[in-house]
Amino acid sequence: MEFNFSRKGERKISKFIAQGLLFDYVEGKLDPERKKSVEEAIKDSAPLQNEVLRLREGLKNTESLAMASVSTELLRKVTISSSYFYSLRENLNIDKWSPALKLGIEGSVIALGIAVMAIIIPWNSILDINLGPNQVVLSEITKNTEKHETQEPATGQKESLTYPDDQNLQKNTDKNASVTTTTLQQVVVNTQAPVEGPKEMAKVVPPAPQKPAPVAEASKPVAVQERLSTPGSSEKRMGFLYRGTIYVTNLKATTPKLVEKVQELGGRKAGQVELGWFKGDSSYFHFTMPDGKYSELESFFGTYGTLNIQRESHERVMPEGIRRIIITVYEKK
Amino acid sequence: MKAVDFKSIAMFFFFALLDEKKAIGATSKAIKEFRKLHAKKPEIPVNIHIIQASLKIWSKHHVDFYKGRQNLSFSSEWILPQGFDLNPWKEFQKNAPEVELIAVIWSKILKISEKEIAIAQNLSEGTLRYRIGKGLALLGSAVISPGENSKETGTQKSRGLGVVR
Numbered sequence: 258m259e260f261n262f263s264r265k266g267e268r269k270i271s272k273f274i275a276q277g278l279l280f281d282y283v284e285g286k287l288d289p290e291r292k293k294s295v296e297e298a299i300k301d302s303a304p305l306q307n308e309v310l311r312l313r314e315g316l317k318n319t320e321s322l323a324m325a326s327v328s329t330e331l332l333r334k335v336t337i338s339s340s341y342f343y344s345l346r347e348n349l350n351i352d353k354w355s356p357a358l359k360l361g362i363e364g365s366v367i368a369l370g371i372a373v374m375a376i377i378i379p380w381n382s383i384l385d386i387n388l389g390p391n392q393v394v395l396s397e398i399t400k401n402t403e404k405h406e407t408q409e410p411a412t413g414q415k416e417s418l419t420y421p422d423d424q425n426l427q428k429n430t431d432k433n434a435s436v437t438t439t440t441l442q443q444v445v446v447n448t449q450a451p452v453e454g455p456k457e458m459a460k461v462v463p464p465a466p467q468k469p470a471p472v473a474e475a476s477k478p479v480a481v482q483e484r485l486s487t488p489g490s491s492e493k494r495m496g497f498l499y500r501g502t503i504y505v506t507n508l509k510a511t512t513p514k515l516v517e518k519v520q521e522l523g524g525r526k527a528g529q530v531e532l533g534w535f536k537g538d539s540s541y542f543h544f545t546m547p548d549g550k551y552s553e554l555e556s557f558f559g560t561y562g563t564l565n566i567q568r569e570s571h572e573r574v575m576p577e578g579i580r581r582i583i584i585t586v587y588e589k590k
Numbered sequence: 591m592k593a594v595d596f597k598s599i600a601m602f603f604f605f606a607l608l609d610e611k612k613a614i615g616a617t618s619k620a621i622k623e624f625r626k627l628h629a630k631k632p633e634i635p636v637n638i639h640i641i642q643a644s645l646k647i648w649s650k651h652h653v654d655f656y657k658g659r660q661n662l663s664f665s666s667e668w669i670l671p672q673g674f675d676l677n678p679w680k681e682f683q684k685n686a687p688e689v690e691l692i693a694v695i696w697s698k699i700l701k702i703s704e705k706e707i708a709i710a711q712n713l714s715e716g717t718l719r720y721r722i723g724k725g726l727a728l729l730g731s732a733v734i735s736p737g738e739n740s741k742e743t744g745t746q747k748s749r750g751l752g753v754v755r
Contacts, residue, residue, distance in 0.1 A: 280723030311730030312723065318678055318733050319698035319726070324671045327600045331667035335600060335617040352611075 270294045272302055279305065283312045397527075397545060400574045496574035499551075499582040501566030503558055508588040511561055512540040515586065518557050522550040527581050542584040551580060562589065596621065598637075598700050602644050604668060605695050608683055614667075620647040637702050641710035645692070678732040682725075685732075690725035697722050 270278070270291075275298035281287050282295045299305045351359075505511045516533040524546035526532050534541045546554065558564040564584070575581050599620045603613035623643035628636065670676070683691060696707045697718070708718045 277720075280719060280726070308727060311727045311734060313730065314733040315694075315726030315728070315730035316698070318729055319694065321671060321674055322605065322679060322699045323701060325601060325604075325674075325699075326669040327597055327604075328667045328669060331600065331614070332596050334667075335596060335614055335621060 270298055272298055272305065275299065275302070275305055276308065279308050280312060283309060283316065397576060397579065495570045495572060497580065498569045498571040498573070499566050499580055500569055501564055501582070501584045502587065503562045503564045503584060504587045504589040505561040506589045508538065508540060508586060509535075512586060515540075515542065515558065515561070519544055519546065519554065522554055522557075523547050524550075524554070524582075533586075538588040540586045542582070542586065545575060545579050545581050548578050548580055551582075554582075558584070598640055598702070599624070599644055601700060602695055603648075605679065605683070605699060606648060606691060608680060610668065616647050616650075620644045623647060635706060637706045638710045641696060641702065641707060645711070648692070678729065678736060681732040681736055682729045686725055686728050690721045690728065693718055693721040694725035694729065698726070 275295050278287060278291065278295050279299075282292060282299075287295060299309060512533040512535070519532055519542065524532070524544040526543060527545045528543040530541060530543065532542055532544055555564060555566070566582075566584070571581075573581065596617070600613065600617045603616040603620070604610070607613050607616065620640075620643045623646055624639050627639040627643055628634075631639075682694075686694075693707070696702050697704055704715055704718055704722075707713075708715045711718070
């Protein structure tokens with residue numbers, strides 16, 4: 258069965274249809290009849306001719322583009338560049354970050370690295386830096402090794418050397434000279450008596466104000482001379498003694514606390530009596546402690562009252578870093 | 591996977607993005623995506639999976655395409671014919687609708703059959719050929735009269751996806 262497409266048997270197409278078939282026409286995919294129809298439409302239409310020209314130029318351009326290729330190096334790169342780091346970098350779009358942000362992050366990373374190095378690396382051992390007292394006091398040794406009152410006494414002289422620091426009063430102050438003299442006299446006397454224990458020592462407890470005796474003055478130069486007669490004493494290095502007083506309320510309750518604190522700070526008794534030894538309305542603290550803890554001791558005592566401390570020269574020399582302290586705590590009236 | 595398939599993906603992103611760095615990154619992602627697709631359904635022809643994987647990655651980069659960003663340094667990794675003028679293609683890439691650009695690249699540059707392209711994009715062959723024809727005409731305009739093409743096709747690009755048939 259044949260179809261009559263037109264009166265004359267022609268298969269003419271409109272320009273619109275022709276335009277739609279131009280691509281097939283350029284590629285040569287139209288049947289002969291259709292091709293002829295399109296050619297006739299093109300012949301009479303400048304836009305269609307222009308369109309054909311553009312299609313042909315476009316095809317020619319793509320033909321040359323099809324010759325492009327990639328190197329084997331690139332192919333290898335895209336094959337193996339699926340690592341986590343690369344993906345992370347691509348996802349973060351680091352290239353799009355502002356320079357200030359990149360600089361800030363780099364600085365933070367560097368600072369963090371330096372901080373970690375400063376914390377982890379043991380700089381103390383590397384640079385041999387002594388950042389604190391690392392000395393341990395095993396024993397206290399007085400440098401005066403000669404046989405005089407400054408030595409730790411035999412039993413017969415316990416009382417006199419229990420408070421050897423009391424003898425320093427004679428050397429230091431004028432006001433206390435008489436008192437010291439009296440005390441010294443007592444010490445001299447007691448050395449001849451047998452030792453009876455701490456009660457005996459009460460007689461020579463730290464100096465209390467007393468009227469000087471005329472006899473004492475006569476004995477003073479003797480006692481002093483005895484001390485000063487020590488050969489080579491002037492050539493010896495002098496130590497220091499820290500003597501102080503404090504007035505507190507409720508002495509009996511406060512003294513144990515002070516004892517505990519002194520012990521906590523590393524203080525140890527320097528005489529025969531225990532820390533906080535009571536006598537009447539006072540308690541007596543004679544101890545040694547590290548220099549570094551002294552300020553803490555001061556502040557702790559200061560919470561209970563006003564601590565008045567003076568440094569006095571003394572023949573007894575303490576090891577370096579250790580100081581000897583005598584504090585008398587009185588009941589506040 | 592054969593080397594020629596890698597080349598197709600690499601060339602697609604090169605011509606589509608005209609950014610070498612992005613093209614390399616997109617290519618590696620598309621390869622990973624292809625491996626996933628092909629591992630699931632190995633019976634489907636390789637070219638179809640190539641196109642599908644590439645288009646999936648392209649959807650993440652098409653924003654740059656619309657912004658017209660191009661970054662070409664013509665490094666030795668990309669081998670172009672000597673004396674070849676890329677300017678008409680640059681203009682075409684900047685002005686062409688996305689669908690026409692993709693169609694021209696796959697069919698006329700990478701020489702993949704229109705049937706496989708249509709299957710991969712879930713289109714009819716007629717629609718695909720229409721897009722190819724429009725794209726080629728646009729490219730031809732860029733070749734014949736460079737610069738004038740931007741006025742003619744500016745409205746086409748502003749529609750987003752261009753004329754959809």
